[in-house]
Amino acid sequence: MPYLNPYKSSGTWIRCNFHGHCSEHSTCGKVPLTEKTKKYNNINTACLAITDHNCITDLSEIRKEFPHIIFLEGFEYSSGPNFVVCNEKIPSVLHLPPKEILSSLKQALRFVCHPSPFANGQEYWSLTSLKEMNQYFDGIEIYNGHYGISRMRETGYTPDYRKTWDILLSDGYHIWGYANDDFHEDDDFNNAFNMVLVDAITPANIIKAAKNGSFYASTGLFLKKLIVSENTCFIELCEKAKGKLIGGGRVINEQESATFKFDLQKINEPYLRFEAQKDSRLLCLQPFFWLT
Ligand SMILES: [Zn+2]
Ligand SMILES: [Zn+2]
Structure with a gap:
């Protein structure tokens, strides 16, 4: 075949959310971690990353409470144009400059969140910086559920970044497209997720598949x-x-x-x-x- 097929030939499709917050560690978060996890548990989410703003939330208690869910540690870098990093375990690197954070976490899943969130086209992540930073990321969010709720749309946001994705892909950048709830509040629940094809349901397999394009984004x-x-x-x-x-x-x-x-x-x-x-x-x- 003349194309590289990113999908595994067999395996299990599992539902994963790689970007979301809790009220304990994000001031914008409105729902406590346990309450939020109960909701995700009800829709058979196999893997949930907790990515609070500039904070690596300790997951030891929630992992005990919901042992059948795979929780990924992570954070949303929010001291500049935002990006998300998650993995089974994330070391404390938040004091470093963004490029150093990203290059020290090569094994983790790393993506740009809401690259073009303004409905009027106003710049957030510029195309130039997305291209310049491309080597540090596995991909970009192509859909951010939080920016699609009516409260956010009314204040000028848009959840859909497929246009940015196609521009980058057309320019030769090999990047994957993720969809996440970016859960902050009840309305954000169950709007966007990734179905990841894995050999076995382990944190390492999920990260590997998500970094290699063996998934689809869905709303x-x-x-x-x-x-x-x-x-x-x-x-x-x-x-x-x-x-x-x-x-x-x-x-x-x-x-x-x-x-x-x-x-x-x-x-x-x-x-x-x-x-x-x-x-x-x-x-x-x-x-x-x-x-x-
Ligand atoms: Zn937030
Ligand atoms: Zn977020």
């Missing part, structure tokens, strides 16, 4: 089947939706269906990605990059 639409063979890619959704194959920043194919089949040998693009939408619910597979 409520689910994948039923994904089969990538020698030259074709077969995608089956759990329901009929509008599916788009995107490459080089443009739509190559668009159809309404529950199943999609693409002959990858016939398409020559630096990257290819598939997304589907039904009402306001979105699903984004990770890009397949052209093998050079």
Whole structure:
């Protein structure tokens, strides 16, 4: 196949949220950690990262309370354009400058959060700095659920950063796209998540898969089947939706269906990605990059 398939051929799809806060350690957080975790437990979340602002929250108690959930330590760097780092264990590095923080945590999952959060296009993470910092990140958030709630939309925010993603992908940057609730308050719950394909449900496997693109981002639409063979890619959704194959920043194919089949040998693009939408619910597979 001319493209690099980021997905494992088999495994278990698990639901993961890599960005969220608790009221104990983020002043903007409105829900205590235990209460929040109960909600995530109810929707079968397998992995939850706690990423408070400039704070690595101690998870020893919550891990005992919910032993079947994998909790990841982390933080949201908030002393400049924000980014999130999470892993099973995060050392205390917050006193360091951002580039040193990121390069000392190469094994962790590292992504830019809400890269273009303003609906009017006002700059937050500039394209220049995203490109300059690209080597330090596994990807960017392409959807931030907190910025999609009505209170935030009314004050000028937008949750959807697919445009920024396609610009960077078209310019040759190999970055993955994550979707997270960025949970602060009850309205943020269950708006955006990642379905990660892992061999075994362990923190190391989840981080590895999330760093290697073996996941899809979702706001409520689910994948039923994904089969990538020698030259074709077969995608089956759990329901009929509008599916788009995107490459080089443009739509190559668009159809309404529950199943999609693409002959990858016939398409020559630096990257290819598939997304589907039904009402306001979105699903984004990770890009397949052209093998050079
Ligand atoms: Zn916050
Ligand atoms: Zn946040």
